[in-house]
Amino acid sequence: MIDSNPGNYSFDTAVVVIGGGGCGLAAALAAAQGGAEVLLLEKMPRPWSNTARSGGMIPAAGTRLQQAAGVVETAVHFAEDIWHKNGHTSDPDLTLHLAAVSKTLVEWLVDDVGVNLVFIDDFKYPGHTQFRMHAPPNRTGGALVADMRRAAENHPHIEIVTDAPAVGLIADGDAVVGVIVQHGAQTERIQCQKVILANNGFAGNPEMVRQYCPAMADALYFGGEGNTGEGILWGMELGAAVAFMDAYQAHANVATPHGILITYAVIMEGGVHVNRHGQRFADESTGYSEHALAVLQQPEGVAWAIYDERIHQLALSFDDYREALAAGAVHTAVSLPDLAAQLNIAAAGLADSVASYQQATRGEVGDLYGRSDCRSLTPPYYGVKVTGALFHTQGGLKVDRNGRVCKPDGAFVPNLYAGGGAAAGISGHGPGGYLSGNGLLTALGLGMLAGQHAAQSIKAREIGD
Numbered sequence: 001m002i003d004s005n006p007g008n009y010s011f012d013t014a015v016v017v018i019g020g021g022g023c024g025l026a027a028a029l030a031a032a033q034g035g036a037e038v039l040l041l042e043k044m045p046r047p048w049s050n051t052a053r054s055g056g057m058i059p060a061a062g063t064r065l066q067q068a069a070g071v072v073e074t075a076v077h078f079a080e081d082i083w084h085k086n087g088h089t090s091d092p093d094l095t096l097h098l099a100a101v102s103k104t105l106v107e108w109l110v111d112d113v114g115v116n117l118v119f120i121d122d123f124k125y126p127g128h129t130q131f132r133m134h135a136p137p138n139r140t141g142g143a144l145v146a147d148m149r150r151a152a153e154n155h156p157h158i159e160i161v162t163d164a165p166a167v168g169l170i171a172d173g174d175a176v177v178g179v180i181v182q183h184g185a186q187t188e189r190i191q192c193q194k195v196i197l198a199n200n201g202f203a204g205n206p207e208m209v210r211q212y213c214p215a216m217a218d219a220l221y222f223g224g225e226g227n228t229g230e231g232i233l234w235g236m237e238l239g240a241a242v243a244f245m246d247a248y249q250a251h252a253n254v255a256t257p258h259g260i261l262i263t264y265a266v267i268m269e270g271g272v273h274v275n276r277h278g279q280r281f282a283d284e285s286t287g288y289s290e291h292a293l294a295v296l297q298q299p300e301g302v303a304w305a306i307y308d309e310r311i312h313q314l315a316l317s318f319d320d321y322r323e324a325l326a327a328g329a330v331h332t333a334v335s336l337p338d339l340a341a342q343l344n345i346a347a348a349g350l351a352d353s354v355a356s357y358q359q360a361t362r363g364e365v366g367d368l369y370g371r372s373d374c375r376s377l378t379p380p381y382y383g384v385k386v387t388g389a390l391f392h393t394q395g396g397l398k399v400d401r402n403g404r405v406c407k408p409d410g411a412f413v414p415n416l417y418a419g420g421g422a423a424a425g426i427s428g429h430g431p432g433g434y435l436s437g438n439g440l441l442t443a444l445g446l447g448m449l450a451g452q453h454a455a456q457s458i459k460a461r462e463i464g465d
């Protein structure tokens with residue numbers, strides 16, 4: 001809702017950040033470090049955002065952590081992987097800028113925010129030609145958010161209010177001049193100079209999902225329930241342009257019925273997906289996002305991830321995987337017929353599928369689905385029943401390099417910024433353009449850039465620049 005009657009404020013501040021996930025925390029910290037007073041509003045009582053649920057994997061090229069691991073690459077190389085995955089459909093300038101800023105982003109998080117990040121060089125996600133992921137040691141977004149939140153709570157210029165949904169923006173003409181917030185039974189009007197929309201996309205809004213991403217309308221939603229798309233709708237009301245509204249990140253490997261993410265490392269290291277008949281049905285390695293649709297098309301919308309001991313040992317470095325193990329989602333057996341019996345899937349089909357895959361690993365035949373990275377599986381075997389899920393949407397408000405929200409003619413909506421899922425992403429259209437890490441790169445990267453720009457322009461206005 002846009003209120004076009006400015007005035008009648010309860011109080012004022014310099015910057016209001018809407019949303020307390022990765023984008024919001026990065027924006028708040030960058031703006032506060034730039035000297036601005038910041039109020040961060042979080043809708044939920046507990047900020048159980050997508051960032052907090054994520055694997056915390058942040059891609060970046062040229063960081064000192066990457067260099068220390070002996071990996072040398074440029075931002076252009078990283079951007080090329082992003083473009084390759086999205087078929088060169090993303091905004092070239094924004095994509096290259098985010099790839100270039102990724103080094104600063106990761107080093108800022110480590111040095112100035114105090115986030116504990118390590119370099120991940122034991123597996124690559126689909127589409128990455130180089131090791132470039134940085135993550136908390138336990139590979140959870142929960143740890144990332146905890147470190148960022150601690151820094152924000154300790155910053156004297158940041159106030160965080162939870163259980164406080166923004167319910168509208170206040171505009172003077174097309175310029176944003178305030179925010180309306182609901183706190184308990186109270187509605188308050190806050191005057192501010194800049195608003196940063198960090199309230200993600202619309203994956204938690206079934207109506208908008210049905211409208212823009214119909215293939216996911218009936219899929220499990222695995223992200224934060226607060227992400228219902230109002231930031232994008234407010235921007236549209238103010239005349240902002242939107243792009244890639246059909247883009248989303250899905251995932252093919254969520255343990256069912258447990259609802260626990262099984263790292264895609266189990267597939268990328270050589271595991272396969274089979275259906276109830278024990279049959280493979282697609283090249284699993286193209287990407288977990290687009291492969292989710294193939295899983296959902298199988299009988300009952302489920303598949304089973306099949307892998308071996310080597311892969312199981314690697315997966316144990318993920319907190320989520322250990323949780324799945326403890327919950328009884330992971331089955332193991334010394335032979336394929338025993339595994340099939342445990343998983344209640346067709347033993348003959350599983351035996352045939354694995355035999356044909358093993359032949360491809362030895363180069364005796366081409367893989368049935370054209371997979372090029374087949375790796376031999378040896379007993380004991382492991383299996384998890386999985387389904388496809390919607391993680392977040394990637395379409396939203398068009399922004400420039402600093403996260404400023406743009407209109408169709410290229411002019412800015414004055415005082416309004418967006419990042420993360422609220423902004424149009426760099427994943428092209430549909431589910432297949434998503435390269436792992438695009439989510440946190442656009443959330444943390446645009447959050448940091450928007451926060452910095454907001455603080456600088458407030459300062460420039462104060463000194464009459």
Ligand SMILES: Cc1cc2nc3c(=O)[nH]c(=O)nc-3n(C[C@H](O)[C@H](O)[C@H](O)COP(=O)(O)OP(=O)(O)OC[C@H]3O[C@@H](n4cnc5c(N)ncnc54)[C@H](O)[C@@H]3O)c2cc1C
Pocket residue numbers: 018019020021022023024041042043044047048049050051052053054055056057058059164165166167198199200201222223224225226227228230249261391392419420421422436437438439440441443
């Ligand atoms: C299980 C899972 C694993 C993932 N793993 C990775 C990964 O390893 N690497 C990667 O790059 N990406 C990953 N992603 C994607 C990534 O998590 C998201 O792209 C990213 O976290 C989006 O950040 P955000 O700040 O835009 O949104 P969020 O982190 O979801 O934060 C938005 C916040 O805004 C709040 N909010 C919404 N509306 C309002 C309102 N009106 N007022 C106030 N607050 C509001 C919400 O409650 C929420 O807390 C994963 C996603 C999922 C679901």
